[in-house]
Amino acid sequence: MHRIVILACFCTAAFAAQQFLIVDRVDDQTLPQLTVQGTHYGVGLAVGKAFGDRISNFVEAYSGLNDIILPYYNTTAGRKAIDSLIAANAKPFQRYMDEIRGMADGAGVPLLKLMLLNFEDEIDALTNNTGEHCTDVHVVASPSVRGFGHNEDNDPTICQYAYLVNFTIYSDADWAALQTGGAAEPESEFTSFCYAGYLPGVAYAWNSHGMVFSENAVFPYYVNVNGAGDAFLGRALYETQSLDEINHFLSTADRAYGFSWNTGSTRDGAWVANIEMAAGLSLNMIHVAGNYSHENMYRRIQTPQATSVSSVHRLAVIDRLPAVQTFTDVASVLGDTSDPQYPIYRNATAPDDCSTCSTVLFDLVNRTVKVFVTNPRLGQPLYQFALP
Numbered sequence: 001m002h003r004i005v006i007l008a009c010f011c012t013a014a015f016a017a018q019q020f021l022i023v024d025r026v027d028d029q030t031l032p033q034l035t036v037q038g039t040h041y042g043v044g045l046a047v048g049k050a051f052g053d054r055i056s057n058f059v060e061a062y063s064g065l066n067d068i069i070l071p072y073y074n075t076t077a078g079r080k081a082i083d084s085l086i087a088a089n090a091k092p093f094q095r096y097m098d099e100i101r102g103m104a105d106g107a108g109v110p111l112l113k114l115m116l117l118n119f120e121d122e123i124d125a126l127t128n129n130t131g132e133h134c135t136d137v138h139v140v141a142s143p144s145v146r147g148f149g150h151n152e153d154n155d156p157t158i159c160q161y162a163y164l165v166n167f168t169i170y171s172d173a174d175w176a177a178l179q180t181g182g183a184a185e186p187e188s189e190f191t192s193f194c195y196a197g198y199l200p201g202v203a204y205a206w207n208s209h210g211m212v213f214s215e216n217a218v219f220p221y222y223v224n225v226n227g228a229g230d231a232f233l234g235r236a237l238y239e240t241q242s243l244d245e246i247n248h249f250l251s252t253a254d255r256a257y258g259f260s261w262n263t264g265s266t267r268d269g270a271w272v273a274n275i276e277m278a279a280g281l282s283l284n285m286i287h288v289a290g291n292y293s294h295e296n297m298y299r300r301i302q303t304p305q306a307t308s309v310s311s312v313h314r315l316a317v318i319d320r321l322p323a324v325q326t327f328t329d330v331a332s333v334l335g336d337t338s339d340p341q342y343p344i345y346r347n348a349t350a351p352d353d354c355s356t357c358s359t360v361l362f363d364l365v366n367r368t369v370k371v372f373v374t375n376p377r378l379g380q381p382l383y384q385f386a387l388p
Helices: 040-050 052-061 063-073 076-090 094-107 111-117 120-126 156-160 172-179 230-237 243-252 309-320 327-334
Strands: 002-005 020-027 033-038 135-142 145-154 163-169 188-194 204-207 211-217 259-265 272-277 283-287 290-294 355-363 368-372 383-386
Touching: 020 040, 033 040, 040 052, 040 094, 040 163, 052 094, 052 111, 052 156, 063 076, 063 111, 063 120, 076 094, 076 120, 094 111, 094 230, 111 120, 120 230, 135 211, 135 259, 135 272, 135 309, 135 327, 145 156, 145 211, 145 259, 145 272, 145 327, 156 355, 188 355, 204 355, 211 230, 230 243, 230 259, 243 259, 243 272, 243 283, 327 355
Parallel strands: 033 163
Antiparallel strands: 002 020, 020 033, 135 145, 135 290, 145 355, 163 188, 188 204, 204 211, 211 259, 259 272, 272 283, 355 368, 368 383
């Protein structure tokens, strides 16, 4: 593991000329890590420059983009639907559009390709190409055991180019004040597992307010092409400070598609919650007590959805296993490979076409985050972080 630390003074001319500052970089090839400060465009630019090879190689190699998304965009119906999605998200999420633009500029890849990747959930549904993704296991067993674990599952090509980023993001005005030696508070501070070219917001993260997050894809049939995209909603949620704020935001957002959102906090008694949402304003939230799990299908919202065969198998295994009582139990469940066709911990062996890219354990009482890139049942975390 090779570490590069870049130090700079806020008053230097070099700093003043930039829209970002790379503070730290860990070049571990399995999951490299970047620490960056800057404006929204600036942090995107920094990520693009730091991981330019990963982003450009991924864009070149990813069949989901080249064989499905781009051909669909080049049809009349596809162009109309995607242009509507982009227009619907451009104004309310301009800051996040700036982050995508920065990534494209930094990596030297066409902006259109990264923009399309960030509407992949919606486009996959429009083209009937939904897939299989993640597993979450929640535990609220006692006052001293509260939190959840998450397997980040995806296409092996997507997993190959992922990275971890610690973001500190300022408004343009506050960043300008810092350049001249002034004081400013960041808009947001969070750490996110990121896919190459995608916004943070589609995997797992934690922020400076003690909030933790993960997403499960779900596959409803209906897409509202005039609504807020999943990637942009997830990105916005990484800035939230409480469950009330999450609930208010999601209850008032006219959504394009749907997903399952797992969240919790180190504060207010270390609570855990799961939220299911579909297009429009359909929303169902539960506070977790005891045990719960979520895979890639709705468990509470009644809406037409594509069948997730892997999810049926994963849920059946979890239901057969003893109820989790500790984080060792959570890691054991997330590392389970007892189903020969569709295991919980996945390795893209037919008929299952997904791999587990990473596993994260959020211990909200002891305020720790453990990030694994090997089976959590067998190995040790690659990284461990403290939660505020």
